[in-house]
Amino acid sequence: MADNVHPTTAPWRPAIQATLHCLTGCAIGEVLGMVIGTALGWSAGPTVVLAVVLAFVFGYALTMRPLLRSGINLRTALKVALAADTVSIAVMEIIDNAVMLVVPGAMEAGLSNWLFWASLAFALVVAFVLTVPVNRWLISRGKGHAVVHQHHAH
Template sequence: MYTSILEGVMLLWFALTIPFLIFVILDIRSTPENPILKLGFVLVTAYAGVIGAFLYVVGCREPLPGLHERYVSARWRQVLGSTIHCVAGDGIGILVGAVIGSVIHFSPFVDVAIEYSMGFLFGWAIFQSLFMRDMAGGSYKRSLASTFIPELLSMNLLMTAMIPISTISLANIPGGHNPLGVVFWFIFSMALLGGLGMAYPMNWWLVSNHLKHGMMTVRPKTHDSESMINKHTDMHHMKEVYPSRGIISIMASISILALAAGIIIAWFFGGL
């Protein structure tokens, strides 16, 4: 009976994901947001279904024409944009790593190592540094250097939740290791959703200390608006206040300790 209920929940989850994903794909085209964050919300809706669509509507969708700049200026929405960017990019690498691990049948620990490595490399080298290199003056090398620490801190908190959720679920739910089945994708949907929640506080600190961007407003040059790109997320303004190396080291240590705690939980309850 437990299995039947769980299967029903999974089928309902993905049945609802499809129409909400279509809604976000179609609706976000008219939202004056940065193209990379648009892609981010589409990906997160694919990962998190109804919840991803809800986050798009309350966090990014322009409520009325001309209000996007003011709407997304709220700190919590800025942080949401930063977290969505992290989860969207890292999530692609993590899922590819999870599929590879399931097909080749590595040990759970090796699976996690592959997922972390691929998630970090894709999120850092592609989604952060390559796609957002204009914020570093167009230099990919400079972008790599400036985004490494923020990506590391955010990724560590994302995986703090993802590792125990996915490991424990895979160890206890039949069919979880088959990437062709719905169980596998449901498990990683839940893991990514948990990771989003865990990474949000760290992204709050990163955005508050001008180490990561949040939401942006991008309008056509002919559009009469108060700014082309939201001043709250302009990287030039992000240079005004910067935390000391000591503070950054403390936050990095906290992220590593959190990640270690997640690994210990996964080892104790999931046989990592």
């Protein structure tokens, strides 16, 4: 834990920003995975797996991009992205997909149905709200997106 930050006093703003960053990557991956899975006629299982994989890929890529632009090598940028985003993306994906699976008919609704899109938007909002405290806790301990900020001055 950072010497000057206590878990109960860690600011919310960095946690919200980190979670918005995570949400962006997750949403891109989720939507792309759902579109691809649905277009290929896949069932819910393989479609969810693809969406989760793509959420991680896009989440990590969004973290790595500015690091690579700042001159950090690919291996270090990947290590930072893994350290910064894995827990946040995992929590967000578990919540997001659980919500999608429990909303009756959401996964079967298809891309042209409002139920699918409304359920996905609701799932992402719920995932965001429940992941912010996780990111706050991580940042208060010098982990999560706090790791990325250590490398921004590079």
